[in-house]
Each structure stands twice: as structure tokens, then as C-alpha cells.
Amino acid sequence: MKFRFSVVIPVYNRANFLRQAIDSVLSQTFTDFEVIAVDDGSTDGSLEILNSYGSRITVIRQVNQGPEVARNAGVALAQGEYIAFLDSDDFFFPHALECYERVIQEFNAPPVIVGAERYFREGQAIPKEAYELGPLKVLSFKDYLSKTVSVLCCQSILAMRKSVFDEVGGHRKNSETWYGETFDLLLMTGTYGPCIFIQKPYTFAYRVHESNSIRNVQSHARGMLYLARLERQGRYPGGIQRRWDRYAIIGGVASTWAVRYCWRGKQRMLAIRLLLGTAPMVLAAAVKKALRFFRKAPQSISFPEGRFQSIPHALIRGAEQSLTKDPVTSGR
Numbered sequence: 001m002k003f004r005f006s007v008v009i010p011v012y013n014r015a016n017f018l019r020q021a022i023d024s025v026l027s028q029t030f031t032d033f034e035v036i037a038v039d040d041g042s043t044d045g046s047l048e049i050l051n052s053y054g055s056r057i058t059v060i061r062q063v064n065q066g067p068e069v070a071r072n073a074g075v076a077l078a079q080g081e082y083i084a085f086l087d088s089d090d091f092f093f094p095h096a097l098e099c100y101e102r103v104i105q106e107f108n109a110p111p112v113i114v115g116a117e118r119y120f121r122e123g124q125a126i127p128k129e130a131y132e133l134g135p136l137k138v139l140s141f142k143d144y145l146s147k148t149v150s151v152l153c154c155q156s157i158l159a160m161r162k163s164v165f166d167e168v169g170g171h172r173k174n175s176e177t178w179y180g181e182t183f184d185l186l187l188m189t190g191t192y193g194p195c196i197f198i199q200k201p202y203t204f205a206y207r208v209h210e211s212n213s214i215r216n217v218q219s220h221a222r223g224m225l226y227l228a229r230l231e232r233q234g235r236y237p238g239g240i241q242r243r244w245d246r247y248a249i250i251g252g253v254a255s256t257w258a259v260r261y262c263w264r265g266k267q268r269m270l271a272i273r274l275l276l277g278t279a280p281m282v283l284a285a286a287v288k289k290a291l292r293f294f295r296k297a298p299q300s301i302s303f304p305e306g307r308f309q310s311i312p313h314a315l316i317r318g319a320e321q322s323l324t325k326d327p328v329t330s331g332r
Contacts (some may be wrong), residue, residue: 004104005033005097006080006162010070011050012040014088017207018049024091026056030098033084034058036077038070046088068171068181071155075165082113084159089207093118095133096203100159102136103196106303111192112144113159115203117152122209130202136303137200143193144186145238145245148298153220153253155182156204164192168237179216180223183253187227187236187246199300217261221274224254228278248288251281 007025011018025035035057039047041064050059060073075083084100086092096115103113118130141147151157168188171181228250230236236246254274262271275282 001081001162002079003032003034004030004080004101005082005084005159006075006078007033007035007084007086007092007097008071008074008078009035009037009086009088010040010067010074011037011042011046011088012064012067012070013042013044013046015042015045015049017089018046020091021086021088022050022053022057024094025086026053027094028092028097029095030101033097034078034080036060036074037088038062038074040064040066040070065175066177067155068177069173069175072170072173075162075170078162080162081109082159083162083165085155085157086204087154087156089209090154090156090204091207092204093131093202095201099136099198099201099203102303103138103198106136107140107194107196109161110194110196111161111164112186112189112195114151114195114197115157115159116198116200117154117157117204117206118202119206119208122207126205130205133201135200136198137300138303139197139199139298139300141193141195141197141298143191144195145190145242145249146193147195147197147249148292149197150252150256151183151186152206153179153182154206155185156206158182158185160189164189178223178226179220180227183227183249184230187231187249190246190249191237191242217265217267218270220257221262221270224250224257224274225277228254228281231281244284244288247281247284249285251278251283251285252289254278255282255285 009021022035022037037050037057038060039050040062047061050057058077060077062070062073071085082100082104084097100113103110118126120126139149171185231246231250238246258271258274262268262274
């Protein structure tokens with residue numbers, strides 16, 4: 001491979017957020033990477049912004065086909081050993097790729113790495129300590145299906161070997177957008193191990209704004225039901241031996257969504273439909289969670305920061321200042 005990382009960014013009408021996302025990659029302290037941005041038929045000037053970076057990034061232009069097709073197109077062109085995904089309304093902290101590189105070195109090139117997110121509301125300043133490197137703290141699981149921690153439903157959290165993405169066939173070849181593609185990809189790679197979860201430092205900032213897809217409660221509920229249907233159809237690896245683990249993961253996501261967003265959002269019939277449609281999986285999640293009280297909690301593995309590069313203060317100041325420059329227009 002020509003690079004260690006290929007950072008793949010699908011873009012659709014992100015003109016007000018896009019420069020911060022791209023600049024956050026170009027400002028990384030680890031520099032063995034390429035940037036591939038896939039413009040998915042934007043109509044708001046996003047393509048012009050991408051083209052303004054010239055040879056520093058690779059731009060792919062396609063008619064609107066949704067984020068899964070866009071990511072597949074980016075990965076197909078990638079020359080990196082690892083794919084690091086970034087949504088165009090999020091941004092990387094300057095040490096994100098360096099953290100991934102450290103994990104690769106310490107764990108002999110694990111197939112799947114799950115990053116650490118820092119939430120922030122649009123227009124809100126992120127505290128300087130969020131940019132601090134500190135020791136690397138991780139959790140190591142046999143594979144994703146063995147994990148005992150929650151995962152944010154956001155593609156920016158993932159880095160994985162390109163060979164693994166290719167082996168499982170990548171994302172669906174479907175232009176219909178659904179809000180389950182991150183979990184779908186994680187379940188497709190669920191038996192590859194080890195799976196490393198970074199706890200600290202933060203690797204990316206998740207932007208909360210008025211048009212986040214998370215506000216589309218009905219579409220997310222349909223996405224969870226579709227995920228359960230794919231499981232019943234036998235899409236995911238592991239066979240009957242790992243069915244319990246897959247059920248627990250899907251049930252945990254579905255129950256959280258039903259209670260936290262549907263029920264509290266006064267869409268109670270939708271909550272009931274989601275719980276009934278995933279009932280065996282919700283039960284598996286509840287039992288697995290209860291069993292954790294009788295098992296030893298996973299222990300964090302800490303690595304000193306000695307091998308990390310220091311983050312130039314100019315990068316921190318630039319990232320802090322850019323937070324106040326992006327008014328909300330469109331969301332994921």
C-alpha cells in the first residue's frame with residue numbers, strides 16, 4: 001500500500017462545515033495519509049470547496065446515490081492500508097491518526113479500531129483539554145461481537161484495514177439511505193479480531209446541530225428494524241454460535257432508541273413497534289447486561305504518551321476558532 005491511512009469523506013451539501021472537516025485531516029500530526037472526498041451530487045457549493053484544495057486531496061464526483069455508495073467509491077480508489085472514515089460535519093482532533101497508528105503498532109495491526117468521540121453543539125467552544133493527548137487508553141476485545149461497551153452510531157468513529165472492508169463487501173450497493181450502515185458494517189466485520197476501542201484521547205468531534213440525522217426518529221427506528229431483518233436473513237457472520245452476541249448488540253441499540261428517542265419524544269406507538277419487532281434481541285441485550293454484574297469489567301490498557309508527537313499549539317487555536325464560524329445549514 002502507498003499510504004498507511006486513506007481518510008474517506010462522503011459529502012452532500014456540507015458547504016458550511018466542509019472546510020473544518022478537510023482542514024482537520026490536513027492538520028494531522030501523523031502525515032502518512034491521503035484524503036479522498038466523494039461529492040454525492042451536492043448543489044450548495046461543496047464541490048467548489050473541495051476543488052479549491054487542489055492536489056492536496058482527491059475528489060470524486062458522482063450523482064446523488066447516498067453515503068454508502070459514496071464510501072464504497074472512496075474505498076475503491078484508496079491506496080491506504082487502513083481506511084479512516086470521517087463524516088463531513090464532524091472533524092478529527094489533530095492526533096487522531098497518530099492514535100490509530102499507535103494502536104496498530106501496539107496490537108499488531110488489528111482489523112477494526114473504534115475511536116473516541118467528543119460531542120459538541122454547533123457554536124459551542126470545545127475545552128482546550130479535549131485536544132490534549134495524554135496517555136493512550138484502550139479496551140481490547142476478542143472481536144466486535146464480544147464488546148461490552150456502547151458504540152456511537154456514526155461512521156467517524158471507525159478505522160479498519162482496507163482488506164477487511166473489501167473482504168466483507170463494504171457497504172451495501174444501495175442508493176437508499178438508511179440510518180444503520182455503521183452498525184451493519186460493524187456486524188459484517190464482527191468476527192474479525194482483535195477489536196480495539198480507544199477511550200482516551202478523543203479522536204474526533206461529533207457536531208450536534210439542528211439537522212442531525214439523529215433527529216429523524218422514524219427513519220432511525222425503521223433502520224433498527226431493517227437491521228434486525230438482515231440478521232434474521234443470515235447476513236452477518238458467526239453462525240448460530242454467535243447469534244446471542246449479535247442479538248444482544250442489535251437489541252441494545254433498538255431498546256435504547258425506543259426508550260430514549262421514540263418514547264421520550266412522545267412517539268410511543270413507534271417505540272412499541274420497535275420493541276416488538278426486535279423483542280428476542282431486546283431480551284438478549286437485557287440478559288447480557290444483567291450478566292455483567294457477575295463478571296469482571298474489562299480493564300483499560302494504558303500506554304504512556306512518550307511515543308506521541310506533541311501537538312502544535314497553532315493547530316489547537318485554529319480548531320478552537322473554527323468552531324464559531326460554521327452556521328447550521330444541513331445535517332447528516
